[in-house]
Amino acid sequence: MFQLNNYLKPTSVEEAYEILQNSRNNVILGGNTFLKLSNKKYNVAIDLSNLELNNIVERETEYELGAYATYGDIGRFDAFSTFADGALIKCTENIVGSQFRNHVTVGASVYSKYGFSDFIPTLLVLNASVLLHKNGKMSLEEFLSKNIKKDILLKIFIPKEKINCSFKSLRSTKTDFSIVNVGVSKRNSNYLVSVGARPGLALLCHNTSKYLSENNNSIDISRAREILFEEVSFSSNAKASGEYRKKLAGNLFKRAILELEDNYES
Ligand SMILES: Cc1cc2nc3c(=O)[nH]c(=O)nc-3n(C[C@H](O)[C@H](O)[C@H](O)COP(=O)(O)OP(=O)(O)OC[C@H]3O[C@@H](n4cnc5c(N)ncnc54)[C@H](O)[C@@H]3O)c2cc1C
Structure with a gap:
């Protein structure tokens, strides 16, 4: 569990920001779920709950x-x-x-x-x-x-727009971290594709999105998947190998596209 020397609840964002800059050991509190896993010693914890940011x-x-x-x-x-x-x-x-x-x-x-x-x-x-x-x-x-x-x-x-979206992820158990995840959205004929938990940070796949948008009437999923693999890198960690993640991502991507086609409201 982390330790705090002090806890402050500023009444303005500027005040919160100033406190944050005062020391590199001052920290913003969110819901405290991740912070509390560490053993770090912080100087001041800054609670933003007076700033009407909860809506x-x-x-x-x-x-x-x-x-x-x-x-x-x-x-x-x-x-x-x-x-x-x-x-x-x-x-x-x-x-x-x-x-x-x-x-x-x-x-x-x-x-x-x-x-x-x-x-x-x-x-x-x-x-x-x-x-x-x-x-x-x-x-x-x-x-x-x-x-x-x-x-x-x-x-x-x-x-806020008319948009269809499919999010797919695979976890070893229901509440575990995703081994890999894929998001695909479609507004009119424009697609956007993202891949996360690669295990690196999620990214937007611009070439794949472009291919899908330009071929939205006759998508060749195999070709789209090739483009996806050209622009996204996958690597290994304790959860899965890069190769396994790549295969999973390809399948989740296909399922997301098929689901979007089923749900699409023109
Ligand atoms: C056991 C466990 C399992 C999880 N599983 C998943 C999962 O499967 N999928 C998933 O997507 N996520 C998962 N998460 C992450 C979770 O969804 C949260 O994103 C994470 O725990 C941080 O939430 P928090 O609000 O409690 O932040 P905190 O723990 O309070 O803060 C986390 C960091 O964010 C900083 N911070 C907080 N608010 C702000 C702000 N407004 N501006 C700038 N910095 C800020 C803090 O200073 C701190 O460095 C998991 C987390 C845990 C602990």
């Missing part, structure tokens, strides 16, 4: 998720059971258990860029963007590619 709001053109909204909140947010074929719920509903999901915050889950994340690959194919206190607003893809340190993720935005 999910449906606006005219987008969904806005405050950093302190939890996976539990996602599961209970009515619109997410239909939006994008329920992908946001499907990608989070098997993570550990319901009590755990009621603690896990979306801000921490994105800011931490966990390679095993099920949430990030889904957000990528939904064209999500993020708002950081100091670095401002940017696409999730850009955020993932940047080496941003010591900032605070405030919000996640997801465009």
Whole structure:
């Protein structure tokens, strides 16, 4: 269990940010589920719960998720059971258990860029963007590619549009980490494909997405899979070999495409 010298609950984002910069041992608290696994000694823990970041709001053109909204909140947010074929719920509903999901915050889950994340690959194919206190607003893809340190993720935005989405993952047991996962979305005839838990950080597969979008009336899945394998690398860890992950990803990708074709509303 980690240790803290002090615990503060700032009343403004600027104050939270200043405290964060004061020492490299000051830390933002999310739901504390991952932090508490470490033995680190922190100076000040910064609780953002006074900053009204715990809501999910449906606006005219987008969904806005405050950093302190939890996976539990996602599961209970009515619109997410239909939006994008329920992908946001499907990608989070098997993570550990319901009590755990009621603690896990979306801000921490994105800011931490966990390679095993099920949430990030889904957000990528939904064209999500993020708002950081100091670095401002940017696409999730850009955020993932940047080496941003010591900032605070405030919000996640997801465009509200007619979109179909399929999220597929394979786990050794229902609540284990994904061995690999795949997200595919389709808006009009435009596809987006992501692969995560490679085991590296999830990425958008631009060439595969382009091929699918340009051939949406007659997709050759074998060809699409070849393109996917050309642009995505898989490696080995204690969970699985790179070769096994690659095979699984190819199968999950095919299943996602077939599911999208079944669900597609023109
Ligand atoms: C046992 C276990 C199993 C898991 N299984 C899965 C799984 O199968 N799939 C999956 O996708 N995920 C899984 N996760 C990860 C989980 O979904 C969360 O993403 C993770 O635990 C962090 O959530 P938290 O809100 O508790 O963050 P915390 O533990 O509180 O914080 C994590 C890090 O994020 C930083 N942080 C928190 N909030 C912010 C913010 N707003 N801005 C900037 N930095 C911030 C903290 O300083 C800390 O460094 C698992 C985690 C655990 C512990």
